[in-house]
Amino acid sequence: MTPSSARHKTTRRRRNDPEGLRARILDQAAKLFQKRGYHSTSMHDLVQATNTSAGALHHHFPTKKAIALAVLAERIGPLVKETWIDPIQQAAALDQGVAHVFNEIVLGIKKRRSVLGCPLNNLALELTLTDRDLRQGIEGIFSEWRSVLAERIGRTTGGAGVGERERVAAANFVISVYSGAMNMAKATQSPGPLADAAALLTQWLREHHFAE
């Protein structure tokens, strides 16, 4: 790089649209991590998938770990919010909210005809033991998900009658049922376990007066 182009780099908006490239890298990384896993995706794969240069990729993200941290914060966190947190907060009744979430996921699987699994769980299982920073990124998303569910449970008749400890345990139970059913759906490449889980979980919520 010449001194002139280096100056341009910091002073002018470049023709190659750095923000667009950054977003494209994160989109492709989220997709490849979900499909192949983090360890099986190389920086070279990401260069190819985003149709860019190694230099441009490294300019945005010096390491694959930096990409994974950004994928967690800017792609998976917002996806959990959109798929789970918002519908739960907006639903008139919690059992209806949970039924809606599972139903949308089952419809997505049927449309795609393949079960890629939950992006958070896929990365969580692969990365938890790899690195402390990545684990914290993953824990942060689980923690937000759990606390919104526990708070929503607190606004039901059953939830109002139990302590914080029980509300958190119930929130963990809801996430566990979903996450385990998604594991089995992925292992068997069928949405069946998710549909089974949705029916029994919403029934459980009603039985414990965690619905309204």
Added chain:
Amino acid sequence: MTPSSARHKTTRRRRNDPEGLRARILDQAAKLFQKRGYHSTSMHDLVQATNTSAGALHHHFPTKKAIALAVLAERIGPLVKETWIDPIQQAAALDQGVAHVFNEIVLGIKKRRSVLGCPLNNLALELTLTDRDLRQGIEGIFSEWRSVLAERIGRTTGGAGVGERERVAAANFVISVYSGAMNMAKATQSPGPLADAAALLTQWLREHHFAE
């Protein structure tokens, strides 16, 4: 290799204990797949971990896939049988059997002070989309686990009163709760979600008369 040593190989029991080596390869492979994942474990890693030669490793297993299939059939299948299937079949009441299984897993985690996750789920999430043979190996273990649970549920008051479809759904629910709680335990490196899940799942079994 000289013709003479080649003949020895097929006609005599070798001094280097081929059966012992095969078992050692599977033990180390199961351990490394569990800890690092299948894709992050190379044949070279396995040569080093078993303190053998590349030739001896390839003699037993020509490919890493062959090792994974043997790990599923000879290590993970028996482990699911020992950890889950046998205690469930032997328990006087199903809720007690499930409580025992979760309790043993929680104790193991506390002793080890780290949550490696469920070996079947770890491999399932990583390999399902990789290869058809591996998926079939994984599905076979889930299928055995599910059918034993459904059969055991059929021997309870509640289970005897519902159809096969409901018994299978209940079995899927039990496996989902365990598997999802283990995911979260791994993500947070704490046995808490498993303990929460055990309490709520055994209560659920009793509420549905799936205990006795």
